Amino acid sequence: MVKIALAGASGQLAREIIDALVATQKHEIIGLDPAPLPSLPGVTWVKTTYEDKSELVRLLQGVETVMCFFPVHFDPGSATQKRLIDAAVEAGVKRYAPSEWATGTKLETSLDGIPWYAGKVEITRYLEDLNKEKKVIEYTRFQVGAFMNYLGHPHKTSEHVKTLSFLFDFEKQRATLVKDRLDDVVVWTTVQDIAGVVARAVEYEGEWPAIGGITGTRLTVREMLQIGEAIGKPFTIDWLKLEDIEAEERDMGSFADFDLHTASPEVVEAFLNMALKGILLGISRGAYDITDEWNKILPDYKFTQVEDFLKKVWGGK
Known part of the structure; x- marks a missing residue:
């Protein structure tokens, strides 16, 4: 104990x-x-x-x-x-x-x-x-890394964590991504x-x-798009330019004390739009590419894989 x-x-x-x-x-x-x-x-x-x-x-x-x-x-x-x-x-x-x-x-x-x-x-x-x-x-x-459960939004896939649409919106089959950065990596757990x-x-x-x-599934942006195609959820992509995001970075600190759960819908929308760009900038610099120390310590632990998770949540929907 x-x-x-x-x-x-x-x-x-x-x-x-x-x-x-x-x-x-x-x-x-x-x-x-x-x-x-x-x-x-x-x-x-x-x-x-x-x-x-x-x-x-x-x-x-x-x-x-x-x-x-x-x-x-x-x-x-x-x-x-x-x-x-x-x-x-x-x-x-x-x-x-x-x-x-x-x-x-x-x-x-x-x-x-x-x-x-x-x-x-x-x-x-x-x-x-x-x-x-x-x-x-x-x-x-x-x-x-990123919570894999976000990929199931708006379906309830966790007991307490409330999800939101993050990078890849499987319900609307839309994604907001950075042009020419398909090999950037995100770990989903x-x-x-x-x-x-x-x-x-x-x-x-x-x-x-x-x-x-703790690494659940390590995927490039390209691989996630391919999984979407494979399960019948191809994406319409809104492409952003990395140089444009970097030019806006000075404004991102304005939400440093933001509370997603208590703000008005209008403020939440503004935050998510700004935060998405900041996170995309972070992804381009490797911030969401996670190491696997606990995977190695616990080799018998079976992690949920993104493709299996998505098939369970979105298969036939």
Whole structure:
């Protein structure tokens, strides 16, 4: 049994992971969040603002693994997550998973396009500095690429994660892509596989890899278009020029504190249009090409493949 604390436990991906941990019937789970959450077997919900370090140290006593799910763009200077990390170290926590859950090792070169992820880079540096002289906490940066479940939108393919149309809209059979960039790579991973890997990672007896890539399916843009053709969902493509996206990059920071779930439909539409261009810029620089450290550690884990997922969701529809 492992005692696990999840910070930002009401987050959609956090809830998927909590369900996977609960299903093992092995662990003591603490869900940290400002809001109360529904009763689940084996889960203790603790209300906290994360502002009091001494309170966090007390709450993390006896915890082996802390996982963070903060939206980093709502944490100026990453102050809250740094406080959580410091409290984890002081409480003697063995393992920490920062709030990554998306892009890979080339994120830093893409921050002009996706500035809302800057906190991920800042926390990486903070953890590296903590362990510079000697290892004070083991950590892994769970990097997963894009949620494959988005490819099934608007169909419900996950329990908690709400989907949106992302890059490839299979319902409308449209895609927005960058001209002459068909060999750019995106890794697609289902939220169920992310949760499944995490549930195994907390039990892993070896040392966590600092970079913890989880690769469901690694596809080029060209290969995704070919899959669409094969399952009877060919795309009409809106082509953008990379140089035009780069010229607009200075405006992308205007949404750095944006909340997709509470904004008006008009603001959401404006954000998605801007964010799509930023993400396409990131893809062109390799930000969504994920490594496979956890695939290698867990060679028996069977990941859902994009083509199988799409056939299940869209076959005959």
